[in-house]
Amino acid sequence: VNEPTQVLDKGFVRLESVMGSDLTVVNAARISFNKRSESLTEADKRLIQYLAKHKHWTPFAHPQVTLHIKLPIFVARQWMKSNVGVVYNEVSRRYVDSEPEFYIPMEWRGRPEKGIKQGSGDVLTGSSDLTCDSAYGFAIDASRGVYEAMLKAGCAPEMARMVLPLSTYTEIWMTASLAAIHRICSLRLDPHAQWEIQQYAKAVDSIMAPLFPVSWGALTSITAEGDPIASV
Numbered sequence: 531v532n533e534p535t536q537v538l539d540k541g542f543v544r545l546e547s548v549m550g551s552d553l554t555v556v557n558a559a560r561i562s563f564n565k566r567s568e569s570l571t572e573a574d575k576r577l578i579q580y581l582a583k584h585k586h587w588t589p590f591a592h593p594q595v596t597l598h599i600k601l602p603i604f605v606a607r608q609w610m611k612s613n614v615g616v617v618y619n620e621v622s623r624r625y626v627d628s629e630p631e632f633y634i635p636m637e638w639r640g641r642p643e644k645g646i647k648q649g650s651g652d653v654l655t656g657s658s659d660l661t662c663d664s665a666y667g668f669a670i671d672a673s674r675g676v677y678e679a680m681l682k683a684g685c686a687p688e689m690a691r692m693v694l695p696l697s698t699y700t701e702i703w704m705t706a707s708l709a710a711i712h713r714i715c716s717l718r719l720d721p722h723a724q725w726e727i728q729q730y731a732k733a734v735d736s737i738m739a740p741l742f743p744v745s746w747g748a749l750t751s752i753t754a755e756g757d758p759i760a761s762v
């Protein structure tokens with residue numbers, strides 16, 4: 531079992547399995563000429579750069595990676611909007627009634643400056659910070675207490691879970707192509723993405739880079755040039 535990469539206070543991303551490598555990308559492309567490479571050559575590396583640059587995305591869709599991710603429900607809602615080339619399975623609180631865990635942020639961010647609709651502004655300090663801390667603590671303690679009381683009263687887990695907040699941790703398995711994971715990371719590493727989901731994208735990025743050193747580098751450098759492979 532691979533070591534998980536810790537994310538936020540209680541979350542993680544863990545590589546479950548990987549199918550394929552940079553060579554898979556190369557050979558998926560070389561089938562066009564009914565050719566095959568047995569090991570990655572300099573020409574193969576240049577081919578990968580060419581494919582990424584010219585948005586020949588299908589060779590990047592052959593490698594598949596399975597990740598086990600523990601994340602708050604509100605982050606999972608965002609992450610699981612990405613569906614093309616991706617499958618998910620999630621722990622079900624219809625069946626599981628273990629004690630819920632909640633994301634406790636290190637700091638509270640304020641509303642963004644006037645006119646900006648999404649995201650956060652500066653970190654809250656002083657009484658604003660203290661108010662959020664105590665109100666949030668009260669809310670999650672109440673949720674946990676009510677959840678446990680309902681279970682104790684004989685309520686079905688599938689109904690008792692209705693009191694749990696969006697900050698409750700959930701766990702998913704995600705299997706996706708290299709191309710799809712690159713698309714997710716490029717969307718969620720962007721500074722416009724919520725800070726919490728950026729942390730998950732960074733963890734996934736750090737897992738993918740050594741698995742596909744040439745392909746991941748080629749895909750991400752094309753994105754950095756402002757030419758994202760948006761439709762892969």
Ligand SMILES: Cc1cc2nc3c(=O)[nH]c(=O)nc-3n(C[C@H](O)[C@H](O)[C@H](O)COP(=O)(O)OP(=O)(O)OC[C@H]3O[C@@H](n4cnc5c(N)ncnc54)[C@H](O)[C@@H]3O)c2cc1C
Pocket residue numbers: 611612613614615713714717718722723724760761762
């Ligand atoms: C900063 C940010 C803010 C967001 N805010 C919101 C929000 O307020 N509300 C909300 O609901 N979502 C929001 N989203 C989610 C967003 O709308 C997408 O659903 C999400 O980013 C997944 O995109 P994807 O390209 O990975 O999707 P996938 O569904 O996995 O699609 C992959 C690609 O396939 C193509 N594709 C998929 N379906 C179609 C189709 N029907 N027709 C044509 N092409 C298709 C597109 O090229 C797409 O990029 C936000 C995302 C970000 C990054």
